[in-house]
Amino acid sequence: MGRKIRVVVVDDSALVRSLLTEIINREPDMLCIGAANDPLQAREMIRNLNPDVITLDVEMPRMDGIDFLGRLMRLRPTPVVMISTLTERGAEVTMRALELGAVDFVAKPRIGLASGMTQLAAQITDKIRIAAQARVHRLVAPAPGPEGQAPAGAPARPGLIGRLSTEKIIAIGASTGGTEAIREVLTRLPADCPAIVITQHMPPGFTTSFAARLNGLCQMTVKEARDGERILPGHAYIAPGGTQFHLGRSGANYVAVVDDGAPVNRHKPSVEVLFKSVAAQVGRNACGIMLTGMGDDGAAALREMRDAGSYNYVQDEASCVVFGMPREAIAHGAADEVLPLREIAGALLARLGSGADRQHNRI
Structure with a gap:
C-alpha cells in the first residue's frame, strides 16, 4: 500500500468529529491525524501536522469556517472539503467557500445526524480522495481598480456578438x-x-x-x-x-x-x-x-x-x-x-x- 491520505477534521460538534474520524479511519488508504473543535485549534494542528486534506465545518465559534478558509488559502493552500448544512444559508455559504478555493463539499443531514453521516460515508471518503489529488492555488485578493471600475484582473465586460441565434x-x-x-x-x-x-x-x-x-x-x-x-x-x-x-x-x-x-x-x-x-x-x-x-x-x-x-x-x-x-x-x-x-x-x-x-x- 502507498502512503495514506492524512486528514484533519475541523468541526465544533464532538459528535461530528467522532463520526468523521471513524468514517475516515475505516478506510485503508486514509487516516484522521487530528480533530479540532474550532479554527484557532485547527490552525496549530495544521501547522504541526501538515495534512493532505482538511474537512471544515462552516459555523463554528471564535472564527467561522469561511473566514478561516480564506486565511488558509492565502497563507497555506490545502485541499478542503466543506461540511455544509442543507439550508438556504448553508447553500449560499457553500458557494462562497468554493469561490475561496474549497475543492468540494458534503451536505450533512439536519436530522438523524449519526445515521445520516453513516449513510454519507462513501460520499465523504470519495470526496476526500478526490481532494487529495486536486490542484489548489494560493488565494490572491484582486487589486482594487480606479474608483468606479472593476478590480484589476477581473474579466473585461464582454461586447455583444451582434446577432441572436436561436439555433446555436x-x-x-x-x-x-x-x-x-x-x-x-x-x-x-x-x-x-x-x-x-x-x-x-x-x-x-x-x-x-x-x-x-x-x-x-x-x-x-x-x-x-x-x-x-x-x-x-x-x-x-x-x-x-x-x-x-x-x-x-x-x-x-x-x-x-x-x-x-x-x-x-x-x-x-x-x-x-x-x-x-x-x-x-x-x-x-x-x-x-x-x-x-x-x-x-x-x-x-x-x-x-x-x-x-x-x-x-x-x-x-x-x-x-x-x-x-x-x-x-x-x-x-x-x-x-x-x-x-x-x-x-x-x-x-x-x-x-x-x-x-x-x-x-x-x-
Missing part, C-alpha cells in the same frame, strides 16, 4: 472545481450569447444558490432549468440538483426536459444525459465545453456531439482542479481544442463571431 446551443459539463470554472467562462460571455445548457454535479438544494450567484455576476440571465420551458438566447440554464436535464424539441424551439431519471455514471444530474440529448437534438449547431472534474461522465457523449458535427472545447490539465473528465474526453477523441480555462470563452466568441460555426470547419 452551447453545452457545458463540469464536476469537482466546476463552479468556479463555469463562472470563469460565463462572466466572459455577452448578454446576447447563444443559449447555454449546463450540468454541474451538485446535490439538491445547492443549484438554486449557484444559479443566483452566477446571475448576479454575468451579462447573461442564469437560472435553474424548469421542465418544459423554452431555451432562449441570452440565457444559461443549470441542471437542478438531484434531477436529470435533457434538451428536447417543441416544434422549432428547444425546450428543457427536467425529470427524475435514474443516475447515470453514478450522477444525477449527469453530463452524459445532457450531452447525448444535445448530440441528438442540436448536432452541428452545438458547441461543447468540458471542464474540470473527476471521472468520465460525459466523455463518450461529448464524442457523440462531435460526431454529430459539434465543435468542442476541453479544459487543459494545468488549469483544472481535477483533470479527470477532460482527460477522458480527450481520450475519447471528443476535443477539437484543448485550452486553458481563461481562453475558452474567447475562443468560443471568436468562432461564433467569425461564422466558422456556420461553416463547420475543424480548426
